[in-house]
Amino acid sequence: MKTLKAILLMTLIYSSQAQNLSLNEIMDRVEKNEKIPSSITQVDQTIVTSKGKSRVLSIEGYSKNSGDDQLSLYTGPARVKGDKILMLNGGDDIWFYTPRTDRVRHLASNARKQKVQGSDFSYQDLEQRDYQEDFEMDLLGSEEISGVNHYTVLAIPTASGPDYAKLIFWVNQENFVVSKVEYYEDALLSKTLYASNVKKIDDYWIAMKLEMRNNESGSKTLLETREIEVNVDLDDSRFSTNFLKRN
Amino acid sequence: MRNRTLRIFALAVLTIVSKLGFAQGDSTVLNKLQISGFFENQLLGQVQHSEYSMTNYNLLRLNLNAKVDDKVSFFGNINYRTFHGRTQQNVLNFLPRRVVSDYINELGQPYEEVENRFANPLNDGFLFDNAYVTIYANKVNVRIGKQQLPWGTGYIWNPTNVFQARNMLDPTYELVGVNAVKVEYLLSNQATLTGVMNVSDQFENSNYAIKLKNHINGFDVSLSHVYFQYSTTDFYTFTEFKEQKHQIGADFSGSIGGFGVYGEGAYRMDASKSNTTDANFLNALVGLNYYFANGLYMFGEYYFNQNGKSNYREYNINDWMNYLGPYAEGLGKQYMFYGANTPVGSYWNVSAFVLWNMSDGSYMLYPRVEYSIGNNTELISQLFLPNGKANTTEFGSGGIGGMVRVRVYF
Secondary structure: OHHHHHHHHHHHHHHHHHHHOOHHHHHHHHHHHHOOOOEEEEEEEEEEOOOOOEEEEEEEEEEEHHHOEEEEEEEEOOOOOOOEEEEEHHHOEEEEEEOOOOEEEEEOHHHHHOEOOOOOOEHHHHOOOOHHHHEEEEEEEEEEEOOEEEEEEEEEEOOOOOOOOEEEEEEEOOOOOEEEEEEEEOOEEEEEEEEEEEEEEOOEEEEEEEEEEEOOOOOEEEEEEEEEEEOOOOOHHHHOHHHHOOO | OHHHHHHHHHHHHHHHHHHHHHHHOHHHHHHHEEEEEEEEEEEEEEEEOOEEEEEEEEEEEEEEEEEOOOOEEEEEEEEEEEEEEOOOOEHHHHOOHHHHHHHHHHHOOOHHHHHHOOEOOOOOEEEEEEEEEEEEEOOEEEEEEEEOOOOOOOOOOOOOOOOOOOOOOOOOOOOOOEEEEEEEEEOOOOOEEEEEEEOOOOHHHOEEEEEEEEEEOOEEEEEEEEEEEEEEEEOOOOEEEEEEEEEEEEEEEEEEOOEEEEEEEEEEEEOOOOOOOOOOEEEEEEEEEEEOOOOOEEEEEEEEEOOOEOOHHHOOHHHHHHHOOOOOOOOEOEEEEEEEEEEEOOOEEEEEEEEEEOOOOOEEEEEEEEEEEEOOEEEEEEEEEEEOOOOOOOOOOOOOEEEEEEEEEO
16 A cells, blocks of 8 residues: 555656656756666667568677767677677767678768668667757657657757658656657658667666667567666777777 | 698687687587588679670688687688589680780780680689687787788779779679788777788798778778789780889778768889889779668769770780789779669668779679578679670670579578
8 A cells, every 4th residue: 555655656746747847857857868878788689571571680789978889799690790880979980890801881971871780770760869969859748658648849850960850759757768759751751669668777767679660661670678787887999990800 | 732721720720629628628618619601602604705604603611710718819711612514714715805816916826825824714622711810919909810901991992902802893792811910009999000911932022011090080091001012924925023012002981061982092112123014103092972861872983093004905915914813903094983772671682883994985784683581691693784895895895694692691
């Protein structure tokens, strides 16, 4: 009974807090969840075609400087094993390494729009966002998803933001996790991201499952985090082009 | 030589395995030693001088990868290849008839006698692409053994790379390794000073290179100096010439206005007194690429080779043979390359490439389709559609062809 009361009280506190938050405060709380100082993740990436065929890739992810620097190491299947993607300065610089040719390629800045390893995520979708800087935002209102109230936020990308016409975020009012994102190219809804299986790891609410649905092709890609360690000590040298060639 | 390499490789594997066993106990040896690789089958068909022929090969590549400890790793692969179909090939059959007839006339020998010197049989056998040990110390990485040395930012050509040349019609294929010692000194996270020694028969005949690479204002930039032995053959006298050359090189890659831009240049200077070939010359390229929102990727390269010929009438047997040799600098003085690539669905990739020899006006169009059959299986098919003045120009002399390659990774 005491527990039930505590939950009700917490819910009331959350609700009252939520109603009084400004848009900037909401997005600050979102960033607080997303900007994990450093982390190591084990992720399965499942690409499902419009015909229902699927492929699974395994990724070891390293992140530092609150997600501004990211290293993805493909650990399977054999076809892509050893491929590495290094994103620095919030995705401003991207390098791709493949052991097949032992070559590090510096990708052009507009390569951010490209699919990552044939998935429905582009490089820019995986960049860590600085919401205040990357978007001009407008709070549209609130909407219920799966029984939970969400803020709906319209975001128009600025010059530093992703290359979309607009995005709409659904922010969970209880844990400030972005549960859904719609990506628009011109007036067309091109992709929709769904975040689920939210867990609290240390002080961060983290969606362990991300599903990107491509509304144009009918394909979808799932990113499922199997393991995650946060606030780990990672050497800067790991986030360098020198490291990419290391076996 | 091959047997000696095999023995060295086997010894290296045994050393690593024994070290693993000694350090970790026998039960963990297999956990440390990772085995991977691929099987590949390629069928190539072409029409050359109105004659149709096919060549087929099977290639089994076994990769052995061992991370001995935090400081030492080993990587090697054994390739075994069997050839089928037209395995008795002769280089003269692939050259323009005008060049061959001029050559035979000048040589004054019967064609049958000369032909034997250009035989290029495709023999079954083992091949090493890589076999090296890498040692990581604080700020220094040392890689010793046969390894790929992919210098430069160019897609088709790499003027700064004197160690390896790409196949212009299949530039993303793995390159055969070079026996070398490579030392990298990490000046910072993005800056590296690299030294390479490519061992030859004598100390003074070996190749030496040094490269400084950095990341400045969003650009990857490198400066390099190479001291190397430039080998050419005079096929009129069947004499090999070896000259020591200095090469000053630079390359860059980055973005301007959303476009990917890259470039590479190398100036070669005669370091010896023999002065038997064009002593000093410049090789350079600039490239541009752009990714469209719909997934289409377009790119192009302009390549200038000062040592090339500006007119196809100047091509002779030496130019062709050196072109087919290790440096693959090109026959003509100027080239353009265009490429377009787009994913179709999740598993298909369609590309079209054009390689244009601006000096003789001929070009090669080669569309390519890649299909991911399964998680670890890929199928590539490519057509070769040459065009240009027949029997004289670079691509006008080539035959129409097609290639199908299937590769299964494990």
